[in-house]
Amino acid sequence: MSQKSFQTLRGMRDVLPQDAPRWQHVEGAVLAAFGGYAYEEIRLPLLEDTALFKRGVGEATDIVEKEMFSFASRDDKDDGSLTLRPEGTASCVRSLQQHGLLYNQTQRVWYRGPMFRYERPQKGRYRQFEQIGAEVFGIAGPAVEAELIMMTAEAFEALGILSSVELQLNTLGSGGARRAYRDALVSYLTPFAAELDPDSQRRLETNPLRILDSKSARTQEIVRSAPQLPDFVDDEAKKHFDDLQQLLTDLNIAYQLNSSLVRGLDYYTHTVFEWVTSALGAQGTVCGGGRYDLLVELLGGKPTPGAGFAMGVDRLVLLHEAVHGAQDDEALDGLRAPVEVYLAVADESAQGVCLQLANDLRRALPDLRLRTHISGGKLKAQMKKADASGAELALIVGAQEMADGSVTCKHLRGQALVGAGDAGQHTVPMTELAAYLARSLAKSLAH
Numbered sequence: 001m002s003q004k005s006f007q008t009l010r011g012m013r014d015v016l017p018q019d020a021p022r023w024q025h026v027e028g029a030v031l032a033a034f035g036g037y038a039y040e041e042i043r044l045p046l047l048e049d050t051a052l053f054k055r056g057v058g059e060a061t062d063i064v065e066k067e068m069f070s071f072a073s074r075d076d077k078d079d080g081s082l083t084l085r086p087e088g089t090a091s092c093v094r095s096l097q098q099h100g101l102l103y104n105q106t107q108r109v110w111y112r113g114p115m116f117r118y119e120r121p122q123k124g125r126y127r128q129f130e131q132i133g134a135e136v137f138g139i140a141g142p143a144v145e146a147e148l149i150m151m152t153a154e155a156f157e158a159l160g161i162l163s164s165v166e167l168q169l170n171t172l173g174s175g176g177a178r179r180a181y182r183d184a185l186v187s188y189l190t191p192f193a194a195e196l197d198p199d200s201q202r203r204l205e206t207n208p209l210r211i212l213d214s215k216s217a218r219t220q221e222i223v224r225s226a227p228q229l230p231d232f233v234d235d236e237a238k239k240h241f242d243d244l245q246q247l248l249t250d251l252n253i254a255y256q257l258n259s260s261l262v263r264g265l266d267y268y269t270h271t272v273f274e275w276v277t278s279a280l281g282a283q284g285t286v287c288g289g290g291r292y293d294l295l296v297e298l299l300g301g302k303p304t305p306g307a308g309f310a311m312g313v314d315r316l317v318l319l320h321e322a323v324h325g326a327q328d329d330e331a332l333d334g335l336r337a338p339v340e341v342y343l344a345v346a347d348e349s350a351q352g353v354c355l356q357l358a359n360d361l362r363r364a365l366p367d368l369r370l371r372t373h374i375s376g377g378k379l380k381a382q383m384k385k386a387d388a389s390g391a392e393l394a395l396i397v398g399a400q401e402m403a404d405g406s407v408t409c410k411h412l413r414g415q416a417l418v419g420a421g422d423a424g425q426h427t428v429p430m431t432e433l434a435a436y437l438a439r440s441l442a443k444s445l446a447h
């Protein structure tokens with residue numbers, strides 16, 4: 001009886017070798033765009049105390065209510081429950097706070113890596129997904145949001161998708177304004193409670209701002225006449241928001257004000273923003289961020305302003321593909337790691353010499369992509385493999401070559417094949433091989 005084979009878990013994805021180049025391209029372009037801003041990388045654990053997210057993200061958020069992968073700790077010393085991180089900001093604050101890097105100083109950091117949320121999987125929504133994010137601590141002015149937004153715009157520009165996304169912007173005002181608005185919204189919605197969708201009914205108690213986001217048509221209709229958040233924003237927060245808009249205008253970054261944009265997380269104050277696209281169906285938000293001046297204090301630190309964003313890399317990859325399609329294959333080709341040289345081992349006794357020779361060549365020609373035949377077999381079969389690998393050149397080392405200290409070089413494609421016979425074949429002394437390959441493949445030598 002044959003053994004059961006395995007499949008990925010629901011919502012988990014493999015990125016196969018054929019798809020990895022686009023991921024490398026997207027991540028590489030985003031990180032290269034960030035590079036110029038001199039933010040520093042921070043690497044954080046995937047697993048944290050569940051209480052960190054309950055407090056940092058908020059008990060009444062979708063993430064904490066229903067999306068966390070949590071399980072019991074096996075270590076008596078822990079508080080009991082551990083969670084695979086659903087987002088990066090709470091961990092980032094935890095870390096900088098723990099290491100004394102927030103008090104009386106500014107920090108600008110970026111992070112990347114997988115996040116985990118127990119969601120209903122669909123296109124653009126997975127249970128493990130990648131984010132690249134950035135956070136700034138210790139700076140209160142709107143130039144922080146402007147810089148963060150500019151960074152994201154630069155990344156989108158580098159990916160050639162800037163014209164496919166729109167920046168939406170809103171302000172939640174200060175913490176006080178947010179609370180006052182919450183109260184007003186609850187007073188307005190309570191008489192309609194029975195008509196709201198079940199999620200919104202629950203949120204009326206726990207997280208009423210989220211009701212503004214509801215997809216239910218009847219709830220939307222009720223919400224249309226609700227008190228408006230901008231009317232509750234105090235003068236200082238208004239000025240912060242106006243100044244940010246002025247900065248964005250000066251920077252030539254187009255935006256759309258969206259007063260129902262509240263974002264799912266509890267920790268935001270003042271600015272919230274999202275970059276959205278219509279090219280991906282329902283999962284249209286490729287990046288979300290904002291200011292969260294209350295978060296550090298909420299997690300046990302001294303009051304410290306903070307702001308940041310997180311991009312969903314899975315959605316950026318989908319968008320990149322939707323925008324560029326096969327057209328971009330040339331840009332991705334350089335990342336596909338094709339084999340350039342295939343080294344055939346014509347005699348079993350040459351295996352060690354071949355492994356060494358291959359490594360010497362790689363050192364001499366750092367860009368060289370050379371695959372050594374390591375699975376034995378007849379020369380004819382090896383040459384078939386060499387051809388199928390796509391290599392330009394096959395190198396052959398057998399008993400004869402070892403005896404003369406030479407290598408047989410065979411051109412597998414293009415011009416060299418014309419005329420057939422041995423025309424495309426040369427014997428090259430091992431000592432001259434690197435120079436010969438450099439000439440044949442137009443590669444530069446390291447030294």
Ligand code: ATP
Pocket residue numbers: 087117119124125126127128129130131263264283285286287288289310311312313314315
């Ligand atoms: P959504 O409204 O789509 O659920 P969110 O508000 O929960 O998004 P954030 O917590 O702001 O998302 O995360 C930042 C970004 O990470 C999102 O804009 C999105 O691009 C990406 N993202 C979030 N959840 C997922 C997921 N389950 N699968 C893939 N990408 C995701």
Ligand code: MG
Pocket residue numbers: 062264
């Ligand atoms: Mg979500």
